Amino acid sequence: MAETICARLLGLAGLASLPVDVVIALQRCRSIHTFGMRFPIGAAFVGRDGQLLAVRASVPPGRVTSSLRASLVLEWRAGAVATSSVAELAREVTCALDRERLE
Structure with a gap:
């Protein structure tokens, strides 16, 4: 999870690739x-209630994309997550983050 401003700004920039089993969660x-x-x-892009708001299957380098109602963004290597399983992934991450907050 990218938590600091610096980590969020740099994100995946400069990496040669991203392993297929890695999903980055960006809160707020x-x-x-x-x-x-x-x-x-x-x-x-996931809303406060865990609802999936939008999916971008492949965002090329040099672009900006957003969803104004989102409070969480999940990122992965394009093609590594099937579009049909993104909603379930969003629910799992949201539940894990909620459990983490309660601990």
Whole structure:
């Protein structure tokens, strides 16, 4: 999870690739960029209630995308997560974050 401002701004920039089994969660986030990236990413925008608001299957390098009602963004290597399973992934991450807050 990218928690600091610096980690959030740098994000995946400069990496050669992202392993297929890695999903990055950006809390308190509604907009992402792919500047400085060498590969496309998938992104899911999730609302406060865990509802999936939007999915971007492949965001190419050098772009900005957002969903104004989002409070969480999930990022993964484009093609690594099936579009049909993104809603379930969003629910799982939201539940895990809720459990973490309660501990």
